[in-house]
Amino acid sequence: MAELTLPLPAARPAATPEPVIELTGVRKTYRTGTVEFEALRGVDLRIDAGEYVAVMGPSGSGKSTLMNVLGCLDVATQGTYRLAGEDVGELDETDLADIRNRRIGFVFQQFHLLPSLSAWRNVELPLVYGHVPAAERRARAVAAMERVGLGDRLDNRPGELSGGQQQRVAVARALVGEPALLLADEPTGNLDSVSTRDVLALFDELHAQGRTIVLITHEEDVARRAQRVVRVFDGLVRTDGDPR
Template sequence: MSGPTLIDRPAAGPGPRPGEVILQLDHVSKTYASGVLEVHALQDVSLRVARGEYVSIVGPSGSGKSTLMNIIGCLDVATAGAYLLGGTDVEQMNETQLAEVRNRQIGFVFQQFNLLPSLTALRNVELPLCYAGVRKDVRRQRARDALGRVGLADRVDHRPNELSGGQQQRVAVARALVGDPTLILADEPTGNLDSHSTADVLALLDELHASGRTIVLITHEPDVAHRAQRTIHVRDGRIFGDLEPAPGPVDG
């Protein structure tokens, strides 16, 4: 398997200027009701991420980092506060609009890969463009280009069970890239990988960052978190600044 190749940012229309804040949370709180009890998962969280930044978010189990990821990824909405993605107020959107934001502006990379087993790598990467209504010939070429960028040009016709774990995760990264999203949101992307595949995927994220991509990485592994430019530590539903990951294992 060849290693990841240098990734060039695809041509796109006018977007955020370098250094411009593209992800902004202002005094965001999230409260879940459980019978007569209220669980304050996030409390007064403010966060800004500029275009081209590589940020990791770490914290122990129950810290609120998963809730924070769900809000950033438009998979959940805040109880209070404001969230702007690319200058757009996410909190004012309905479910249809949120689905469109998830498909067009956010590229997701999950721990479980979430590839459809019956489809080839090429077809899996095409899926976000299918949902976006992109013409077949255009989406097919863009999917091939994305797989080429992650070093899998020779695996386009392979199904997930014909690929290693590291290769499957690289297909997932290609799928995240294919729509040229504003943000790549990676949730424990190395959690199911051996050490060799972990190094491969982290090198790929490094190259994405070097090419100008904006990455937010959720992880419980300090060594993984250290790859980012800065680390946000979450505890008891609050952000404690841009801290270095705590030494030793962190319970996710």
């Protein structure tokens, strides 16, 4: 009798990785009395793990509102925002605060370092809020400082550091919790050309290591360091090369 040969099961396609950022139809409307202003008008945006994306736009374009939504500092009026697969719109303020502390590392134009604390103690602050044990906080803060090239400046206070070094401390603080997303808002805005070059080189290194970075900037030469550029106009977004 002929041998019965069963067909092999079809190979399953590889699962598509979950994007770090996924905005679908996001709108943000501000109301003052009877006056309404729609800052975002149906934004669709996807940023995958390991991407380095610059966001640009003129004043009043909706760029700052988009940054606030991405950073969970504000919530969309309509649409869906998923951060690392989690629907941000379903979270209450306590959950949003936890998301901001654990999943997003923030770097701002102003360094926001506490002048009375040493550099490494500034870096450990997100872990303090996360109730991480003291010994682990110190080890992780030191590792983050070494990662940004400041292992020899652990005990210096912010006033004893240059502007570029202070921004590196701020980057170390953003990285210490190993967040899914590094969100940098005009991080070179207060730096001279040398410090700007150093900080952008650090972002290049982090990107090469697989870090997901969203950089908000108004400077074309800074934006060119990113993998792709998203431009915001009148509450809508367009990626460079998109014919819309």
